Amino acid sequence: MKRWGLIAVVVLLVAWGWLRAFAWFDPLSACRIHIDVELLEGDRGAIRSAIDVVRREDPLVYRALCRWVDRIQEERQCDAGDPQADRRVRGGAGIPLDVLDPAIRRAREAPGCYVRGSRVIVLRRPPDGGGGPALVRERAEALKRLAGYSQAFWIDHGR
Amino acid sequence: MTRRRAVALGILAILVVLVARYFVWVDVGARCVIGIRPSLVGYDNSTVKRALETLRNGSPEDYRKVCVHVGSINPNPSCGGFGGGCFWHGQNARGRASIDVSTEHGLIWTVAIVVHETCHAIQSHEGRPPGFDYEDECYNEDHRIMRALVQFE
Numbered sequence: 305m306k307r308w309g310l311i312a313v314v315v316l317l318v319a320w321g322w323l324r325a326f327a328w329f330d331p332l333s334a335c336r337i338h339i340d341v342e343l344l345e346g347d348r349g350a351i352r353s354a355i356d357v358v359r360r361e362d363p364l365v366y367r368a369l370c371r372w373v374d375r376i377q378e379e380r381q382c383d384a385g386d387p388q389a390d391r392r393v394r395g396g397a398g399i400p401l402d403v404l405d406p407a408i409r410r411a412r413e414a415p416g417c418y419v420r421g422s423r424v425i426v427l428r429r430p431p432d433g434g435g436g437p438a439l440v441r442e443r444a445e446a447l448k449r450l451a452g453y454s455q456a457f458w459i460d461h462g463r
Numbered sequence: 464m465t466r467r468r469a470v471a472l473g474i475l476a477i478l479v480v481l482v483a484r485y486f487v488w489v490d491v492g493a494r495c496v497i498g499i500r501p502s503l504v505g506y507d508n509s510t511v512k513r514a515l516e517t518l519r520n521g522s523p524e525d526y527r528k529v530c531v532h533v534g535s536i537n538p539n540p541s542c543g544g545f546g547g548g549c550f551w552h553g554q555n556a557r558g559r560a561s562i563d564v565s566t567e568h569g570l571i572w573t574v575a576i577v578v579h580e581t582c583h584a585i586q587s588h589e590g591r592p593p594g595f596d597y598e599d600e601c602y603n604e605d606h607r608i609m610r611a612l613v614q615f616e
Contacts, residue, residue, distance in 0.1 A: 424570050
C-alpha cells in the first residue's frame with residue numbers, strides 16, 4: 305500500500321512538472337496555455353509573468369485568455385503581409401515598408417498579434433533581448449487585447 | 464484471444480494512433496485527407512496541422528482549395544531554404560499535388576506558405592500557359608491571407 309502511494313506521488317510530480325514545463329499551468333482555474341519560445345533566445349518566464357499580471361489585475365480577461373487561447377508563441381515579429389508580394393522587393397530593391405503597405409510595418413512594431421481562426425497569440429520577441437517590468441507590462445496589455453480578439457472571433461464563428 | 468494476439472492488436476492500435484496524430488490530416492466533414500511527411504527538423508507536424516486548422520476556421524474558401532488541390536505536405540526544408548516552400552511544376556497535373564512547406568517561422572508563415580504553394584498547384588491543374596508569371600499571383604495570395612488573418616490593433 306505504502307509502495308503504491310509512493311508511486312502515485314512520483315507520477316503526480318512528474319505529471320505536474322510536465323504540464324508546467326512548457327506552459328502556463330493554473331489548475332485552480334483549469335487553465336493551461338502552451339508557451340512556445342525559441343530554444344536558445346526564448347524566455348518563458350517573462351511570458352508567465354505577463355499572464356500573472358493579467359490574472360491579478362483582470363480576472364474576467366484572464367478567464368477569457370484561458371478559455372480562448374491555447375498557445376502563446378514568441379516570434380521575432382508579427383507579419384501581417386508578405387513584402388515579397390511587391391515585385392520590386394523580389395528584384396532586390398530596398399523599399400521602405402510604409403511604401404509597400406503601412407500595415408506590415410505597424411504589425412512588426414506591435415507587441416503581439418492574434419491569428420484569426422486559431423487560438424494562438426504571437427508575442428514579439430524583445431528586439432534587443434531586453435526584459436524587465438516594462439516588457440511585462442507591455443505584454444500584459446497585449447494579452448488582454450488579443451485574448452479579446454480571440455474571444456470575439458470564436459463567439460462570432462459559433463453563430 | 465491469445466496473449467500474443469492482444470499484444471499485436473495493442474501495437475497496431477498504437478501505430479494507427481501515431482500515424483493519425485502525426486502523419487495525416489483527416490477532416491471527415493469536409494472529406495479532406497492530406498498526408499503529412501515525417502519532419503526531420505524537430506518542428507513536429509503539429510504546426511502544419513495547426514495551419515490547416517487555422518485555415519479551416521479563418522478562411523474556409525482557402526481551406527477548400529487546399530483540400531481539392533493538395534494531397535500531401537512535406538514540412539522538411541528540401542527546397543527554398545528554411546524559410547519558404549516549393550511546388551514542383553513537373554508534377555502530374557491531374558493528381559492532387561505534393562507541396563513543400565517550411566514551418567520554421569511559426570504559424571502565420573506556415574499558413575501563408577500553404578496558401579502560396581496551393582496557388583501554384585491550382586495554376587498547374589488549370590494548365591496555365593508557358594511564360595505565365597507564376598509567382599506574382601501566388602505572392603499576392605499569401606499576402607492576402609496574412610492580411611486577412613493577422614489581427615494586431
